[in-house]
Amino acid sequence: MNQPSRHLFFLKNSLRGRSLVQILIYTNLALFTLVVLHGTILGLGMQVMFRPPTNLLVYWGGQYWPLVLEGGQWWRAITYAFTHGGLIHLGFNMMVLYQVGPLLEQEIGWNRFLSVYMVTALAATVAGLFWHPQVVTVGASGAIFGLIGFSVSYYHRIGGHIGIQRRNFMFQWAVMAFVFGIIIGADNAAHLGGLLSGAAIGWWMPISIRGVRQTDRLFHISGLIFAAATVISILCIPLSWLAR
Template sequence: MTGSTTYDVRFYRGGQNWPMNPFMFQGAGQVAIEPDFVTVRGCSHRSFRFSKREQHRLRMADIINVRVEGEDVIFDVLGVEQAQVQEREVGFSAGSREAAQRLAAALPTRRTARFEVEYAERNVFHDRIDYWSPSTPVIWCLLVANIGIFFLMWFVRQGHTAFNAQSLLAWGAGKDAVRRSIQLVYWGSNVGRLTLGGQWWRLFTSMFLHGSLLHLAFNMFALWQVGRLVERIFGSLRFCGLYLLAGLAGSLASVLWNPHVNSVGASGAIFGIIGGLLAFIGRQNSGVPPTVVSDLRGSILPFLLFNLSAGFLYPHTDNAAHIGGLAGGWLAGHLLARSLHVPGQSKAQ
């Protein structure tokens, strides 16, 4: 191919931390740049079919909004679908920051006015949280505490509890479920007659207990996904307060709504930090630019609707803890929120 420069790249199917592409490419591929065209070659993966090597030729004149994010190169491609101009996002990893910069420099520099505003606002937001909270130590401590306690319970079996095995077996529980329930109560689960009977510390300890490995995995994944951003927005000390207040609110709602449930889990606190995030971005002069507010709401609200709806359908989900944590986190978020504006930086955004 005369007059072309070829770059080795890697494609991804998309996700929160990976650039996406509309061609369903995944894995190693190439990008060939000619004077008037860009050819992307990769291996497409589709459900219930063998992978297939494909290539797509894009006109240089249709490529806009080129940007570099670390090792990734991302750009939009103009197209016409159903008599309307549509933009498709194409992204891939160039393997290194230097290669990404070289590849991006060979692409058109034209950007739309809307993209310029949104791109600038997202950069301002990241600059602000980098300034105030470059790290997330509390999240790491919470992950270690939850995971460590769960696996410690695997090795330490305690038999003393306010419940007895015969009563649990009478409810139809199996031996494994009996043993697990006894141990959870012994370690501090949120049991109505014990918590309301004066053992209020169970509102706190139940936040760090989980009934199964799957329960732990789901909660820790959600905490990792949302918690890192929320800690950087609130700051580590305020985030710690938000997490604990939201978790206590979820535990209290759970035991008041259904005191007969043996409740455990970090999900009330996790819903609470989401509520705190919604409270933060809804405040005036928060320092979160409008583009980022829209991005966050667009990702948070579907998550909440799906999980709350699923909670009403799945009988073993403690939705009272979720709703209580969400409400408690929203209130705590207003109390603990700060401004992200950096001293000396313009407050126009």
């Protein structure tokens, strides 16, 4: 077994039997804890818990397009989705992910779930590039809006009582999340980018891939690739420190 295959095999077996939603939540919590610890060492006090300085967020993987396009720090297009601008920001995002994620993960499987999550996270940050390229972006909300947009579209196609009920449930969360984003002054361009890209994927993705082995294999491989890319990106965060 070659080296890349060994890493993918390890990731596959690490995820098996575990909830991907839980892994995502734990990863977000762990990165926020590191931000808080760093801020505490710098003597920032309680400020770092509720409103970390922008330079600290950039230090821990926040998305800043000049560093991506000019500095080659490509991993920020992924790590920004695991960095949060305070305890309230983190808490609301993780609450929504916990509410909408498990049902969808059970419905479509972890590999398709992670593919949707990461593709819409990337779409969200690209939307932010066109809207405000000089602004630092952090948070999982773009990807979470992607999951919601996907769910609304996907369950609408399923139809029936259960499909419509789940679609409406997801739509309610979309409204609440948008309102929350307006209240805290969040990046609603990224939210919209995530929502629309998720809806497009939900409209395209096969409802049932039973018997369609080629499509099943595509999502299985893409899920493993995104899992590997996420791990590698987070491990790349210290590389930005060396560039300073």
